[in-house]
Amino acid sequence: MVITKNPLLNSRQTINPYYNAGSLLKRRLLWDLNPESWISRRKLIKLKDQYQGRKAVIICNGPSLLKSDLSCLVSNGIFTFGLNKINLLFDKSDFRPSCIIAVNSFVVEQNSMFYNTTDTPLFLDSCALNFVKPKENVVFLHSFGSRELSFARDCSLSVSQGGTVTFVAMQLAFHFGFQEVALIGCDHNFATKGTAHATAIAEDKDVNHFDQNYFAGGVKWNLPDLPMSEAAYSLAYEVYNAFGRKLLNATEGGSLNLLPRVDLKEFVSHANGF
Helix, strand or coil: CCCCCCCCCCCCCECCCCCCHHHHHHHHHHHHCCHHHHHHHHHHHHHCCCCCCCEEEEECCCHHHHHCCCHHHHHCCCEEEEECCHHHHCCCCCCCCCEEEECCHHHHHHCHHHHHHCCCCEEEEHHHHHCCCCCCCEEEECEECCCCCECCCCCCCCEECCCCHHHHHHHHHHHHCCCEEEEECCCCCCCCCCCCCCEEECCCCCCCCCCCCCCCCCCEEECCCHHHHHHHHHHHHHHHHHCCCEEEECCCCCCCCCCCECCHHHHHHCCCCC
């Protein structure tokens, strides 16, 4: 994979040599015909650069999340991006994320009851219109698939899934204007092995996420693509650096070593002081 566009000159950075601009344009035009696309786009435009100079934390869903001190995020007023089924944490903790992102169709369908009843701001892939009713707190995203990798500095048109919802969160955090963004719970290691993106049938207990019921009891889920995720994280890191911003890893342990490590409490302790 090679970088084909300069992130300083374009709002999209493409590193997939098989990137099909015509196909992407067609999909976006189809989404543009849906009135909900314009409603969501207006919401995203209002959010552009609204959090300049601030810090944020992306809360990933690996088992190590249970080792992180989430109380320090609340006490320091940190904006947090929750992912996918982060609501399964709610019976274990008083912590609530500032917003929640989900782009995988299996996740959206399985978690649709929560999405339809929560008041938490949601950023969901447009496929969620099949399961989630449009509401004021819901923004629908146009995203394109895992094999077409780019970084959207402006998310009002499209975002790249990059093989992981974490990459979508990195793009939204940039869109919001955050200066420093750290990950927690990003173990970047799955006990379940198999072909990337293949549909798997969940076993009785999930050992890959913070809750054993995350993907369990025979539900469908997509196997991870760790190389694609690494390519996505590397791209995001380059774009953040190019614009004088920081993308860091505050996970307790884990196998992600592409991003500079930082202690979570150290990261949040100066949240209002830079």
